[in-house]
Structure formats: C-alpha cells, structure tokens
Amino acid sequence: MLSRPTVPLTRATRLGDETLMRLAQKYGRSAAQILIRWNIQQGTVPIPKANQRQHLEENINVFDFEIGKDDVKLLNGLNEGYSSLGYLPYI
Ligand SMILES: NC(=O)c1ccc[n+]([C@@H]2O[C@H](COP(=O)([O-])OP(=O)(O)OC[C@H]3O[C@@H](n4cnc5c(N)ncnc54)[C@H](OP(=O)(O)O)[C@@H]3O)[C@@H](O)[C@H]2O)c1
Structure with missing residues (x-):
C-alpha cells in the first residue's frame, strides 16, 4: 500500500x-x-492534530466500532487527493 502524506x-x-x-x-x-476509523481500516496510521481536549478524547474513541464494507466504498469515493503537501501528481 502506498504511504500518502x-x-x-x-x-x-x-x-x-x-x-x-x-x-x-x-x-x-x-x-x-x-x-x-476509515484510515485505520485502510491499514494506515492516522495522526490527527487536535488542540482541544474534547477533540482529543473523541479522536481516541474509534476502536469500538467498524465501518461496513459498502460504507467504506462510499468513503473511498470521496477521495480528493487532499494532502498537507498540496496536489500530489502520483495519487
Ligand atoms: N499541516 C501541515 O502542513 C502538515 C505537513 C506535513 C505533515 N502533517 C501532518 O499531518 C497531521 C495532521 O495535520 P493537520 O493538523 O494539518 O490536519 P488534521 O489533523 O487533518 O486537522 C486538524 C484540525 O482538525 C481539528 N480537529 C481535530 N479533531 C477534531 C474533531 N474530533 N472534531 C472536529 N475537528 C477536529 C483540529 O482542531 P483543534 O486543533 O482546534 O482541536 C484542527 O483544526 C500531523 O501528523 C502532521 O504532522 C501536517
């Protein structure tokens, strides 16, 4: 799997x-x-940034549910090649 920033x-x-x-x-x-959760189910290790404590707590609580296959496909379809590095020509 490609590692994408x-x-x-x-x-x-x-x-x-x-x-x-x-x-x-x-x-x-x-x-x-x-x-x-979608990131985790892709086999990647997401490192979200959060300053707010409420956000931090929310972001940690993602290990007690699973997104179904069809919904994963829906989420895959939302890909905009969005990256902190701007447009990535190889995506
Ligand atoms: N940004 C860059 O230029 C850049 C470059 C290279 C690598 N990276 C890496 O990319 C990762 C994150 O980058 P990023 O900070 O740019 O983007 P991000 O993690 O996609 O988003 C951070 C934003 O999401 C908000 N947020 C966090 N948890 C939330 C929640 N549960 N509900 C609603 N909003 C929430 C944060 O708000 P609060 O802070 O107010 O909680 C912050 O505004 C890091 O590992 C970083 O090292 C970033």
Whole structure:
C-alpha cells in the first residue's frame, strides 16, 4: 500500500461533507471519528492534530466500532487527493 502524506481530518475543512455527515449519523459517531476509523481500516496510521481536549478524547474513541464494507466504498469515493503537501501528481 502506498504511504500518502495526507491530513487525516482534512484540517477540518471537509467535516461537513454530506456523505460523511450521513455516515456519522448512521454510526452514532462524529465526522472526525468516521474519518479516523476509515484510515485505520485502510491499514494506515492516522495522526490527527487536535488542540482541544474534547477533540482529543473523541479522536481516541474509534476502536469500538467498524465501518461496513459498502460504507467504506462510499468513503473511498470521496477521495480528493487532499494532502498537507498540496496536489500530489502520483495519487
Ligand atoms: N499541516 C501541515 O502542513 C502538515 C505537513 C506535513 C505533515 N502533517 C501532518 O499531518 C497531521 C495532521 O495535520 P493537520 O493538523 O494539518 O490536519 P488534521 O489533523 O487533518 O486537522 C486538524 C484540525 O482538525 C481539528 N480537529 C481535530 N479533531 C477534531 C474533531 N474530533 N472534531 C472536529 N475537528 C477536529 C483540529 O482542531 P483543534 O486543533 O482546534 O482541536 C484542527 O483544526 C500531523 O501528523 C502532521 O504532522 C501536517
């Protein structure tokens, strides 16, 4: 698997995405938790940044649920090649 220097929470710019919000509601989690869990299920190690304690606690609590296969596919479809390094031509 390629190692990509992505920003796991999109720097909080896409947390309001409609699909993401729908899945968050379905799993009873926040959009951030869905993104972090998705990263983990891809076999990557997300390192989200959070200054707020509430965010930190939320981001740690992602090991007691699993996103279903069909929903993973939905999330895969949201890929915008978003990276802290800007546009990546090899993605
Ligand atoms: N940014 C770069 O230029 C850059 C470059 C190379 C590598 N990286 C690496 O990428 C990783 C993270 O990068 P990043 O900080 O740019 O982006 P990020 O982790 O995608 O997003 C951080 C933003 O998300 C917010 N957030 C965190 N948890 C949240 C939650 N549960 N709900 C809602 N919002 C939440 C944070 O807010 P609060 O802080 O207010 O909690 C912060 O505004 C780090 O490992 C970093 O070393 C970053």
